[in-house]
Amino acid sequence: MMLLLAQVLSIAALAPLVQGVMKRLRANLQGRPGPSPLQPYRDLAKLLNKEALLPHGVSPIPLVAPGIVLGVAVTFASVLPIVAPNAMGIVDVIALAFLLGLGRFVLALAALDTRSSFAGMAASREMTFGSLVEPALLLALLGGAALGRGTHLSVLPDVPFGLAGMLAFAAFFLVLLAETARVPVDNQETHYELTMIHEGLVLEYSGWQLAMLQYAGYIRQLCFLVLAAMLLPGGAEGWRHLPWILGLMGAVTVVETLFAKLRLFEVPQLFGTALIFAVASIGLRVLGGLA
Amino acid sequence: MLRSVGVVTMCVVAVLAAAVAAIGFRAHGAEIAAATFQGAVPALALRFAVTPLSAPFCALLAILTTAVAMWCMRRGAPGEPLLIALFTAAMLLVLVARSVALFFIAWEAMSLVSAFLVAAHHDRRGVRRATFTYLVVAQTGALCVLVALTLLALAAGDTSFAGIAAHAARLSPGLRDTVFVFALLGFGSKAGLMPLHFWLPRAHPVAPASASAMLSGAMLKVALYGLLVVTLELAAPGPSWWGLALVAIGTVSAVGGVLYALVDHDLKRLLAYHSVENVGIIVIGIGVALLARSAGSSALAGLALVAALFHTINHGLFKALLFLGAGTVNEVEGTVDLERLGGLWGELVWTAPFFLIGCAAITGLPPFNGFASEWLTFQSLVGGLSGGGLTVTFVFVAAIAGLALTGGLAAACFVKVFGVVFLGASRRIDARPAVRERLDASTTGVALLAGLCIVLGVVPMLAVGPLAGVVGKTLGLVVLPPPALPVLPVTLALLPLAGALLCVVMAARRSIRFVPTWTCGSPVSAAAQYTATAFSKPLRTVFAFVLLPERQRRYEMGSSRWLPERISYRTESRYLVDEGARRFAAVILRFARRFRLVQSGSLRMYLAYALAALIVAVGLAR
Numbered sequence: 001m002m003l004l005l006a007q008v009l010s011i012a013a014l015a016p017l018v019q020g021v022m023k024r025l026r027a028n029l030q031g032r033p034g035p036s037p038l039q040p041y042r043d044l045a046k047l048l049n050k051e052a053l054l055p056h057g058v059s060p061i062p063l064v065a066p067g068i069v070l071g072v073a074v075t076f077a078s079v080l081p082i083v084a085p086n087a088m089g090i091v092d093v094i095a096l097a098f099l100l101g102l103g104r105f106v107l108a109l110a111a112l113d114t115r116s117s118f119a120g121m122a123a124s125r126e127m128t129f130g131s132l133v134e135p136a137l138l139l140a141l142l143g144g145a146a147l148g149r150g151t152h153l154s155v156l157p158d159v160p161f162g163l164a165g166m167l168a169f170a171a172f173f174l175v176l177l178a179e180t181a182r183v184p185v186d187n188q189e190t191h192y193e194l195t196m197i198h199e200g201l202v203l204e205y206s207g208w209q210l211a212m213l214q215y216a217g218y219i220r221q222l223c224f225l226v227l228a229a230m231l232l233p234g235g236a237e238g239w240r241h242l243p244w245i246l247g248l249m250g251a252v253t254v255v256e257t258l259f260a261k262l263r264l265f266e267v268p269q270l271f272g273t274a275l276i277f278a279v280a281s282i283g284l285r286v287l288g289g290l291a
Numbered sequence: 292m293l294r295s296v297g298v299v300t301m302c303v304v305a306v307l308a309a310a311v312a313a314i315g316f317r318a319h320g321a322e323i324a325a326a327t328f329q330g331a332v333p334a335l336a337l338r339f340a341v342t343p344l345s346a347p348f349c350a351l352l353a354i355l356t357t358a359v360a361m362w363c364m365r366r367g368a369p370g371e372p373l374l375i376a377l378f379t380a381a382m383l384l385v386l387v388a389r390s391v392a393l394f395f396i397a398w399e400a401m402s403l404v405s406a407f408l409v410a411a412h413h414d415r416r417g418v419r420r421a422t423f424t425y426l427v428v429a430q431t432g433a434l435c436v437l438v439a440l441t442l443l444a445l446a447a448g449d450t451s452f453a454g455i456a457a458h459a460a461r462l463s464p465g466l467r468d469t470v471f472v473f474a475l476l477g478f479g480s481k482a483g484l485m486p487l488h489f490w491l492p493r494a495h496p497v498a499p500a501s502a503s504a505m506l507s508g509a510m511l512k513v514a515l516y517g518l519l520v521v522t523l524e525l526a527a528p529g530p531s532w533w534g535l536a537l538v539a540i541g542t543v544s545a546v547g548g549v550l551y552a553l554v555d556h557d558l559k560r561l562l563a564y565h566s567v568e569n570v571g572i573i574v575i576g577i578g579v580a581l582l583a584r585s586a587g588s589s590a591l592a593g594l595a596l597v598a599a600l601f602h603t604i605n606h607g608l609f610k611a612l613l614f615l616g617a618g619t620v621n622e623v624e625g626t627v628d629l630e631r632l633g634g635l636w637g638e639l640v641w642t643a644p645f646f647l648i649g650c651a652a653i654t655g656l657p658p659f660n661g662f663a664s665e666w667l668t669f670q671s672l673v674g675g676l677s678g679g680g681l682t683v684t685f686v687f688v689a690a691i692a693g694l695a696l697t698g699g700l701a702a703a704c705f706v707k708v709f710g711v712v713f714l715g716a717s718r719r720i721d722a723r724p725a726v727r728e729r730l731d732a733s734t735t736g737v738a739l740l741a742g743l744c745i746v747l748g749v750v751p752m753l754a755v756g757p758l759a760g761v762v763g764k765t766l767g768l769v770v771l772p773p774p775a776l777p778v779l780p781v782t783l784a785l786l787p788l789a790g791a792l793l794c795v796v797m798a799a800r801r802s803i804r805f806v807p808t809w810t811c812g813s814p815v816s817a818a819a820q821y822t823a824t825a826f827s828k829p830l831r832t833v834f835a836f837v838l839l840p841e842r843q844r845r846y847e848m849g850s851s852r853w854l855p856e857r858i859s860y861r862t863e864s865r866y867l868v869d870e871g872a873r874r875f876a877a878v879i880l881r882f883a884r885r886f887r888l889v890q891s892g893s894l895r896m897y898l899a900y901a902l903a904a905l906i907v908a909v910g911l912a913r
Contacts, residue, residue, distance in 0.1 A: 120821020131699025
């Protein structure tokens, strides 16, 4: 139990740093000096002290949505099998997908309640991509692990790595780019209303509510990075995934620098690719008798 | 007066159903409390009995009837409750029928009474047409059911279900498969499986809301009960392709149903399409159970069947809730067109939160009941993934992907429904004074369903325990639910709930300031809100190859060449299945024209036909 608490606290403590480092790295790769890696902490502190504004006449949903989203992110951090492989063994791959759906659902409802057409547009796009990415997410994790081993997350690091594992990882990496609002799908740095998805969803949020949402986003991002690292070879022990996580942070940043954002209606093809990778991975495992 | 009589009758039927359910859950053997009425013809004997398998369906019937009766006390037309009571009684009769003749009589009674319910607003446009479509499908389906049951009875030489079941093991493979195909056509069309679902989105929305709640919540389930009785008992054990076919059909129904729901903007029709989706999910569970049973892995079969039955109960609960909510919206606003609704949260202060619970439950969000049963269905699919050959793996991977996609699309659809209907600002053009809903009998009925959605979600073992018993008695095995299930919903929902509370506390301590929505400086207008059509636009485009959307844009130019005075936009989906059905109907009609020759219209000719038929019948009977 203490170990689990330590896991959640360390993820929560490091998540803004990960965001800061990636932002700095991206700026450097683009030839800009970029902000300090500690900037996200300062931003969060600043926002926490600010007053929150909400549109007139909203229901309680936009009020509680940031808390629910943050709760989902912290739950995500607690179910990762890092230090305590079996402590939260009851939450499996499938339950995880449903859990992520909860945060998305509430945030999209809150966006629609704000009466802003930009938020509505973002809600529409978020739910579109959310529904398309879900099969790929589930099959990538199942392909990485579950065949014959159950669906628990804790089996992920024990799976032998091979071609099938590589395909599962490739599928999951594409999912990761979408779920963390990264460039081929979304752009965290944009504030041009017609292109943003995640930024549009939180357009009407401010102050401590915005801080909660951003913090939840950082935690979610680190959790996805950890999960992706677990699909790579490295063994089950604690922090041996650390080099992979650092490598993945670099990889995401390089992808963000090298590629342009895809046109909205080309994004589903990306998810289709991920789905094909995942299905191929499962097929290989079945054919290879690993099932 | 009429309303009171109807509501009381409904309550009586509900109590009866509850009693039957209580007997069924306690039953140890196959049939208890049996009674047989031998008529003059032994083949037409009417046999009543309660079986464990019918118990969950009866329990669902009892709950739904109670909730709908409460809703009917305040809302709906006064004549509706009595018809619904009859309808429920007919469904109850189907569930306790244990001989071919009684089952068929009860089945037909159910179809006919429900047809009257569908035709309740027969003076409105399109209602008679919908009723006609419903009747045609219902009668064709009933015919298929009759063929399947008669084939079985002939083979067994007995018309009681117990007798047929005793003979089931000796059926020839060809006959077994024929029976399965006819049962699938008959029960599947009634349950709304694709591609025989097309009557459903026509009939359900035109029926009164209370009737829709019973049609979607209960009648589809009775059809699935029929399918279960045939596949698990009367014609069991089936070959593995039955299960595989059901998984495939279920997946198609689930994905197809939710896709059409997504682009539909009539609230009730949209809900009807979601019934197609959820019946698909249930049938996936049934398919996995049959497949596992034929492969001999009884643990998986038990798990899958529990998942299917649990989702049956859950879908009944939240779908009835949503239909009753839609009925309330319809009475308050006079429309169920999503494009004209909005901002009802402030008026329907009771229905809106309950409706939100229904939306969350049907989407499968933890900790509501839909999550528990969908999770179980996924578990059974993953469990079967690595069992069979390559075909099984392929179908199961497709089913997992399909089910995941369905979950995502359902979430998108219910964000649309709830966001557009209840949240935001009202899209009403004519101003009318806001009416604040009060807590009365009808809202209490909806609250009952919402409460059950929460209770069965947080404590899934309340339902899974008895269901495991039912499945165990039906299949003759011991079912162990996954050990994670009892604690999973709470584990997932605890921190999000704590987060929500944190927000409330924060808001109380450091007040939130309410300001106008930021609209880049232009005046705030309700018309600028995202609409249902706009919301579903990206998915309509992505799935254009299924949905075949058509759009019309019209510009009415005024004095200026560049600035149109009015722009109108219409989009509509064509239905692949309807196109197919239309062609099929054309072929049938052409064929039917040939047979006009025998329809001379002369009375003497018809008497001659009757005489000839009689002679043939007597000749055959000798």
